Amino acid sequence: MQDPSLSVTVDLEDWYHIPSVCGSPFSVYGGVDDFFSKWCHRYDYLSEPAVRVLDLLDEFGVTATFFIVADLLNHYPGLVEAVAKRGHEIACHGLDHSCKIHPGTREPLFSRREFEERTNLAKVMLEAVCGEEVVGFRAPNVLVAGWILDSLEKMGFKYDSSVCVNSLYNKTDSDLKGIFSYPYHPMKGALEPGEGRPIVEFPWAYLDVFGMKIPSSGGPMLRFLGSSIIAKGLEQSMARGHTVFYFHPLDISQERFPKVGRGRPLYWAVKGKVVEKRIRSILKKFQYVRKVTLKEAYMESKG
Numbered sequence: 001m002q003d004p005s006l007s008v009t010v011d012l013e014d015w016y017h018i019p020s021v022c023g024s025p026f027s028v029y030g031g032v033d034d035f036f037s038k039w040c041h042r043y044d045y046l047s048e049p050a051v052r053v054l055d056l057l058d059e060f061g062v063t064a065t066f067f068i069v070a071d072l073l074n075h076y077p078g079l080v081e082a083v084a085k086r087g088h089e090i091a092c093h094g095l096d097h098s099c100k101i102h103p104g105t106r107e108p109l110f111s112r113r114e115f116e117e118r119t120n121l122a123k124v125m126l127e128a129v130c131g132e133e134v135v136g137f138r139a140p141n142v143l144v145a146g147w148i149l150d151s152l153e154k155m156g157f158k159y160d161s162s163v164c165v166n167s168l169y170n171k172t173d174s175d176l177k178g179i180f181s182y183p184y185h186p187m188k189g190a191l192e193p194g195e196g197r198p199i200v201e202f203p204w205a206y207l208d209v210f211g212m213k214i215p216s217s218g219g220p221m222l223r224f225l226g227s228s229i230i231a232k233g234l235e236q237s238m239a240r241g242h243t244v245f246y247f248h249p250l251d252i253s254q255e256r257f258p259k260v261g262r263g264r265p266l267y268w269a270v271k272g273k274v275v276e277k278r279i280r281s282i283l284k285k286f287q288y289v290r291k292v293t294l295k296e297a298y299m300e301s302k303g
Helices: 032-038 047-060 079-085 112-130 146-155 220-225 227-240 273-285 294-301
Strands: 005-012 065-068 089-092 206-209 212-215 243-247
Touching: 005 047, 005 079, 005 227, 005 294, 047 079, 047 273, 065 079, 079 089, 079 112, 089 112, 089 294, 112 146, 206 227, 212 220, 212 227, 220 227, 220 273, 227 243, 227 273, 243 273
Parallel strands: 005 065, 005 243, 065 089
Antiparallel strands: 206 212
16 A cells, blocks of 8 residues: 655635635625726735745645636736746646636536636646646636536646535535545546546545544635644545645735625634644644645556
């Protein structure tokens, strides 16, 4: 049996990308373009914590996979380039972080053609910066569907990392039967495991407590549940197979974000130094675990 392995991943997005502000059926702004056409105040709360994340990863000797909203290239000169220059994998987090399926009904919010046009543009934009093929995707707000994976495969993506199996919520159009926390090949038109298909899904970690699956890959759960549960979930998931840890640079921001948004008043209630301490704790706990980028994990999955 291969030694346990872990991919550290970072979602590079700013405060206005969350669905209560932009890009969802209930957001204040219709999308990022609408936001920038109307917002006349400071918008960049990302650059400073992003640089600190890069320094933190250097400190622990970690090469990460960064899932990047491609539209950042239009508004944050040099930021994505800095990620690439540090040697991290560049992957795609959509063109502008808009939800691709409805958070409530799970029905498509974009046609297949529109999704492919927009995502291909994002892919090309990111490839122009890193000088390499972008092969990985993570769905904005991890709202993902089987048809999305079909389109990703058609566009040349090799893997996705959006599926979160847990007992608290389901942000997909599938029942997720037969999916655990380790990589698998999804069937056509669905997210459940299948055979004979090249694209790989890297699902998120969870902690199984008497059959209750607690999401433990990181992100908001790192902010709300703390590092102990996340670490236990990562440890348990690595015992099953390769797994994923993730966070956002915004998680460690010490600034107050603009009070804009609908329906999520406590979303950023916990962040800053306390979350940075939790990230450090996890990186330290697993400092001797073999770490690979998701692109490297994909190559290893091919044997």
